[in-house]
Amino acid sequence: MKKLILSCKRATYLISLKEEGKLSFRQRMQLRTHLSICSMCKKFEKQTAFISGNAKHSPQHADVTLDQNSKDKMKTTLKNIVDEK
């Protein structure tokens, strides 16, 4: 019996694989069986799907700016090579 049932460690890996669309038929069946009896892995599945689903809408820019000192340095470096022309 033990061999038929996946461990949680293995099941979570298959959950991640599933999101990549990489499960074989056998793996799908194994995972389904595991999830039908394991509420923790079921939560893992829902929560990681929630994370990746929302991660897709992450802001493309952080809420930060560069310090003036760094900008001044950049300006000088750039000016030097532009003036070299």
Next chain:
Amino acid sequence: MDTIINGLAPALWVDKYADALYAFTIVRISDREIAKDIVQDTFLNAWKARESYTGKASEKNWLYAICKNKIIDHYRKGASNIVNVAAREENEYFDEAEHWTPDTKPGDWGLDYTQPVEKKEFYTVLEKCKTKLKEIQQTVFVMKYLDDLDSEEICKVLDLKPSYYWVLIHRAKLHLRTCLEKNWVNVQ
């Protein structure tokens, strides 16, 4: 240097674009110094490549394209430096029988997982949690979910074996889930 050359105005680049390019880079590469270097390199490379600017793209989009390439270059370097996969990093979450431990088992988040989060805090915490990942895990996570690339493409760009990529993505998820549970769900 305040002239316009080939449709480009390099004298204004830093004032106009440095903040935005930096903010764009820092969500993809958390190291501030490296992010700064990338922005600086973007401007220098843009200047060197000025002859190739056709004016088809706006100056801004053209600079972004150069910046994106710089980021990818950095990712590649990081990926090629990886010698071996840390063995069994997942073990911190499971006991000898490969079951969840009392400390690591997923808790109840008390929310509807099918509803998108609207709160900004989620992304602030996700961002922080991301920076705690190993660099290569962060890279694949960002490429996959922020830049919306498919796994085949990510493996190709970084020259990773698919099986290794899956392990990386899986570990990123294990870590992020735990980190979010601790720092976002339980502090609401």
